[in-house]
Amino acid sequence: MVEKKHTRAQFATRLGVIATTVGSAVGLGNMWRFPYEAGNGGGGAFMLLYILFILLLGIPVICAEFVIGRETRSNVLGAFKQLKTSRFWQIIGYIGILSSLMILSFYSVVAGWTIEYFVQSIVGNISSDVNFHEQFVGFTTGWRALLWTVVFLLINLLVIIRGVRKGLERMSNIMMPLLFIIIIIFCINSLTMPGASQGLDFLFRPDLSKFSWNVVLSALGQAFFSLSIGLGCMLTYASYFNDKTNIVRSAAATAGLDTLVAILAGIMIFPAVFTFGMSPAEGPTLMFEVLPRIFSMMPAGAIWATLFFFMLFLASLSSTISMSEISITFLTEQGRLSRSKACIVCTAIALFFGSLCALSFGPLERLNLFNLFNNISSNVLLPIGGMLISIFVGWILDRGVLRRQLTNNESIRVPMFKLIIFCLKFVAPVCLAIILIMGLIG
Ligand code: PHE
Numbered sequence: 001m002v003e004k005k006h007t008r009a010q011f012a013t014r015l016g017v018i019a020t021t022v023g024s025a026v027g028l029g030n031m032w033r034f035p036y037e038a039g040n041g042g043g044g045a046f047m048l049l050y051i052l053f054i055l056l057l058g059i060p061v062i063c064a065e066f067v068i069g070r071e072t073r074s075n076v077l078g079a080f081k082q083l084k085t086s087r088f089w090q091i092i093g094y095i096g097i098l099s100s101l102m103i104l105s106f107y108s109v110v111a112g113w114t115i116e117y118f119v120q121s122i123v124g125n126i127s128s129d130v131n132f133h134e135q136f137v138g139f140t141t142g143w144r145a146l147l148w149t150v151v152f153l154l155i156n157l158l159v160i161i162r163g164v165r166k167g168l169e170r171m172s173n174i175m176m177p178l179l180f181i182i183i184i185i186f187c188i189n190s191l192t193m194p195g196a197s198q199g200l201d202f203l204f205r206p207d208l209s210k211f212s213w214n215v216v217l218s219a220l221g222q223a224f225f226s227l228s229i230g231l232g233c234m235l236t237y238a239s240y241f242n243d244k245t246n247i248v249r250s251a252a253a254t255a256g257l258d259t260l261v262a263i264l265a266g267i268m269i270f271p272a273v274f275t276f277g278m279s280p281a282e283g284p285t286l287m288f289e290v291l292p293r294i295f296s297m298m299p300a301g302a303i304w305a306t307l308f309f310f311m312l313f314l315a316s317l318s319s320t321i322s323m324s325e326i327s328i329t330f331l332t333e334q335g336r337l338s339r340s341k342a343c344i345v346c347t348a349i350a351l352f353f354g355s356l357c358a359l360s361f362g363p364l365e366r367l368n369l370f371n372l373f374n375n376i377s378s379n380v381l382l383p384i385g386g387m388l389i390s391i392f393v394g395w396i397l398d399r400g401v402l403r404r405q406l407t408n409n410e411s412i413r414v415p416m417f418k419l420i421i422f423c424l425k426f427v428a429p430v431c432l433a434i435i436l437i438m439g440l441i442g
Contacts, residue, residue, distance in 0.1 A: 010242045025258040027319030029226040032287045034262040035269045039280035042210025043202040049219035060423035061386045062251035064393035067405040069238025075329035076232030096232030099381040100326040102373040105353035111316035112148030121305035128296045141362035149358040157347040179311040187267045195274030217439025221378035230382030387432035394425035
């Protein structure tokens with residue numbers, strides 16, 4: 001085991017660690033999923049719950065995944081085998097692999113939509129005389145959506161096959177700051193729109209009549225989805241951390257930046273929604289109908305649109321790389337496949353289910369695997385995974401191991417050590433159990 005620790009790749013720098021975990025967390029979840037989920041959940045009410053869940057459940061669960069990952073330096077399943085606990089806990093590994101493949105499948109479809117919009121921006125089809133609703137519906141119900149899904153998964157394959165350090169660390173370092181700057185520019189633009197105050201009001205003022213267990217569950221699912229937690233993704237990345245990585249600080253930085261990007265996405269979208277007289281509860285199509293319209297009204301809009309969709313494509317790619325890594329490490333370490341074979345197996349599965357998801361808006365509408373995967377993964381599997389992970393780290397894992405990992409062998413002070421443990425032992429398991437039960441029956 002000791003030998004294995006040294007043969008595994010590790011991130012070279014602290015920036016590398018943050019950039020890759022943020023690279024996993026920031027993606028379509030923030031820009032596409034957050035606005036429409038917030039829109040469906042009544043805006044402010046959803047936002048309040050979302051932030052509460054990030055703080056109370058999200059950060060502790062990221063810490064828990066980091067602890068298991070760096071302690072075992074293993075994949076989602078191997079980690080629990082290595083800790084030699086009852087076999088029951090290995091279920092976390094299986095849930096993780098299942099959800100990562102489900103998410104990879106439908107996520108690639110939406111990533112494919114960003115490729116389509118990138119191409120449309122280049123050829124000049126994002127202009128004021130286009131009906132963006134018809135454009136979107138026409139495209140997603142046709143076969144081109146399938147084509148882009150396949151293209152996206154093949155690009156993803158090219159990157160993952162090159163391994164962890166080279167491809168991923170380098171790319172994330174440049175791309176994330178750039179995306180951030182572009183989003184800020186778009187936010188400023190949106191704040192000058194006539195519907196700005198209405199949009200901000202919707203997003204930030206909680207309307208208590210909007211609270212329901214369903215909204216609570218979707219805010220929870222969104223928090224987990226956006227942070228890439230509950231499926232062992234952060235666990236897998238932490239297996240590449242070096243011994244100096246400050247777990248709690250990295251968890252807080254990842255959660256903080258991810259939440260910031262989601263809020264900015266909201267500020268970018270909702271003023272426009274109200275300016276254009278659209279419904280905030282439009283559903284999964286929201287971003288793809290609002291943004292092109294914003295771009296079409298901006299000076300040099302085609303260039304902004306091209307830039308934005310390209311960055312969004314890259315942000316999606318850094319997220320799908322992290323999802324793929326879960327199954328790849330599992331296949332190479334448990335199944336003893338070569339890395340290339342593992343990448344191909346993972347891509348083949350995603351190609352099959354991704355194609356079914358891509359056709360869920362047109363030919364396969366009756367089956368709608370897209371919605372099924374989207375909802376089941378975030379609102380059921382990730383919270384169950386997160387609940388088991390917190391119970392495991394709070395109650396089962398040796399307290400000495402937990403302490404050693406969080407404090408880097410007593411070499412750093414951890415300000416909220418007790419609070420994190422309290423959240424893992426009591427707050428997370430109890431809240432997650434209640435929300436899951438009430439959200440699913442209510
Ligand atoms: N967090 C990513 C996003 O917001 C999606 C993701 C989910 C990535 C689960 C990895 C694992 O886009």
